[in-house]
Each structure stands twice: as C-alpha cells, then as structure tokens.
Amino acid sequence: MPTPTLPAIDRALQILQQVAMANGPQSAREISQALAIPLSSVYRLLANLQRWGLLSEAGHDGRYSAGPLSLQLAMRYQYDASLVALARPQLQRLARLSNETVALMVPTHYQAICIDMIESQQALRCAFATGKGQPLLRGASAKALLAFMAAPQREAALTMNLDDPVERAALDAQLDIIRAIGYAESDSEIDQGVWGVSAPLFGRPGRLQGALTLMAPSARGRARHEALVEMALDAARRISLYLVDDASA
Numbered sequence: 001m002p003t004p005t006l007p008a009i010d011r012a013l014q015i016l017q018q019v020a021m022a023n024g025p026q027s028a029r030e031i032s033q034a035l036a037i038p039l040s041s042v043y044r045l046l047a048n049l050q051r052w053g054l055l056s057e058a059g060h061d062g063r064y065s066a067g068p069l070s071l072q073l074a075m076r077y078q079y080d081a082s083l084v085a086l087a088r089p090q091l092q093r094l095a096r097l098s099n100e101t102v103a104l105m106v107p108t109h110y111q112a113i114c115i116d117m118i119e120s121q122q123a124l125r126c127a128f129a130t131g132k133g134q135p136l137l138r139g140a141s142a143k144a145l146l147a148f149m150a151a152p153q154r155e156a157a158l159t160m161n162l163d164d165p166v167e168r169a170a171l172d173a174q175l176d177i178i179r180a181i182g183y184a185e186s187d188s189e190i191d192q193g194v195w196g197v198s199a200p201l202f203g204r205p206g207r208l209q210g211a212l213t214l215m216a217p218s219a220r221g222r223a224r225h226e227a228l229v230e231m232a233l234d235a236a237r238r239i240s241l242y243l244v245d246d247a248s249a
Contacts, residue, residue: 058140144198195221199236
C-alpha cells in the first residue's frame with residue numbers, strides 16, 4: 001500500500017491498521033515495507049504506540065501486535081455501538097429466513113470491516129468473522145459501501161486504494177449502477193465460490209451507517225438469486241427505519 005507524505009498521526013494510524021489487518025505479529029521492517037514509511041520513522045511511531053498501550057511486543061523477536069488499550073477500545077465500541085444493537089434482530093431474522101450467513105459491515109479509510117455476523121447452520125456455508133476486514137475495492141460489501149458513502153469520503157478512499165485510471169473508470173461505472181439499483185452483488189471476487197449481496201443502511205438524514213451483506217456458496221446464491229436479493233433488501237430497509245427512529249429519539 002503506497003503511502004504519500006502524511007502527518008505523523010496519520011502514519012501512526014496506518015501502522016495500527018497494518019497490524020490489525022496482518023495474519024500475525026508484524027516487525028518494524030515488515031511495516032516499513034508494507035506502508036513505504038522510513039524504518040526510522042516506524043521505530044519512533046512504534047515506541048509511541050507501545051507507550052500508550054495501543055501496540056505491544058509479541059514475544060522477544062521484535063514483532064508487534066495489538067496492545068491492551070486496543071482491547072479496551074474494542075470493548076467500548078461493542079458496548080456503545082447502537083448500530084449493532086439495532087441491526088441484530090434483523091440479522092437474526094434474515095439468517096433464519098435465508099438459512100445463509102449474514103454480516104453487518106462498516107467502512108474505514110481502507111477497509112470494509114465486519115462488526116457483527118450470524119453464521120449459517122448449513123453444512124456447506126460461508127464463514128466470516130467479527131472484526132475481519134476486506135479491501136474497500138472488491139466484493140459486494142465494499143462496493144455497496146463505496147457506492148453510497150458521501151462523495152468526498154468515496155473519493156478519498158478510491159484515491160488511496162486505486163491508482164490505475166482504467167480500473168478506476170470501470171469501478172466508477174459499477175458504482176453508478178449500484179446506486180441506481182440499490183444494492184451490490186458479487187461472485188468469487190474475493191473468495192472463490194462465494195456469492196454475496198449487500199445493501200446500504202441509512203440513518204438520518206440519509207447518512208450511510210453501514211451495509212448488510214448476505215453470503216452463500218455460489219451455486220446456492222445463483223439458484224436463489226431473486227429471493228436472496230429481496231430478503232437482503234427488505235432486512236436493510238427495516239434496519240434503516242430503526243436507525244432513523246433512533247436518530248429522532
């Protein structure tokens with residue numbers, strides 16, 4: 001992920017995100033190479049992040065992972081996240097009606113992150129995990145979030161994530177279609193054999209809060225396409241009504 005010249009606070013936040021996205025603890029050199037930040041700057045920022053408890057050394061081999069303050073923030077988020085509380089009954093209802101995996105997704109600057117999930121009980125199912133992120137470029141969740149977020153936020157996300165003008169033009173055209181039909185759909189864009197449909201969730205006044213995503217093995221998704229899309233759209237409409245009512249309270 002190429003990194004332009006950024007203030008120290010932005011670089012520190014990029015380091016936190018890199019550690020959060022990684023499959024295991026990260027060394028300073030790995031972080032430097034991934035983010036194109038000078039190694040000396042990475043060491044300085046790591047020391048500050050460690051001092052504040054946002055990162056901690058994992059073992060004694062110079063690798064870093066999430067620190068105790070990160071856990072405290074995560075627990076605070078779970079406790080205060082009204083979106084999760086308001087959406088969960090409809091996630092459960094949709095999972096029951098569809099018998100497929102359902103996830104609640106929100107965007108950050110680079111990712112679509114799962115903040116809640118109900119897993120299908122079928123033997124062949126799509127597995128996901130709360131806290132897992134995926135690139136804010138591919139897949140139904142990312143495209144639904146990109147299509148309906150505010151234009152300045154979308155422009156910033158695309159500028160940071162995509163520098164090929166041909167790919168950018170193709171994605172912009174896809175996002176126009178998604179805005180017109182009201183949902184995004186994908187098949188094997190991130191994980192082979194996984195179909196998904198994602199619909200935006202709006203609060204008041206029409207502000208994007210996240211996206212509801214229904215996932216199924218590709219064969220089942222294609223076979224039940226119309227029914228699954230309609231179920232997802234109905235659940236998203238219901239959640240959006242709750243979000244508007246909550247904002248009005």
